[in-house]
Amino acid sequence: MSRMYETIYIVQPDLGDEEIKALSAKVQDVIASMNGDFKRLEDWGTRKLAYPINKNPRGRYFYLRFDADAPLIAELERRLRLDDKVIRYQSVKLEQEVVAPAAAPVKSAEEGTEEVAAAATEAPAETTTTEE
Template identity: 85%
Template sequence: MRMYETIYIVQPDLGDEEIKALSAKVQDIIAGMNGEFKRLEDWGARKLAYPINKSARGRYFYLRFDGDSGLIAELERRLRLDDKVLRYQSVKLEQEVVAAAAAPVKAAEEGVEEAVEAPAAEAQAETTTEE
């Protein structure tokens, strides 16, 4: 199973019952396709970068789950058919990306420290040879 995250934007004027129904529907899709639901976060209503369907604001939801490509296809198909959903985007996550990105930064910091120490050591060596 692969790790995925989906962010979807719904109409900002939806009631609590409609939002709960949509969230339950998304969780049912994941469970029905043998996926593993991890987390659903409500990021609240925010101003959109540009109007979508004459709406300047949207309510953002973050969904984290494990599954396969068939699950993504079905989830996106159902989100596309729902009129309450303005936009959505799914992304496959990779564990190695986080660790690999952190390692070069640390190596680069060590390289900077070594570069700073090297001229100081050369300057000290020059002063001892001149005496």
């Protein structure tokens, strides 16, 4: 059973376009070869890191979205770990039905409490967030 995943990986900021294309192609090949469903790859650009990693104060971020199963995640992370160009990576499993509940307009303190309590009980029990 395949699930939705997102992987954010950070590469060295001084890589050339050819090296980045080769790395992106390698990541997509891993997904395709293991019957994953590739959805999206976004280049978020070069950003300052919270702390230097391997003496790099900056890193180039990439966001990868795909549907896969656990062995594909293990293989993808193994390949990212072995690649010297990749500084950091993190994969997160996304929940199927994550819908943020809309904020209920509160008219007054007495009237709004029932609406807010009802909205809180309908919220999904498990959400996944990623912070760096």
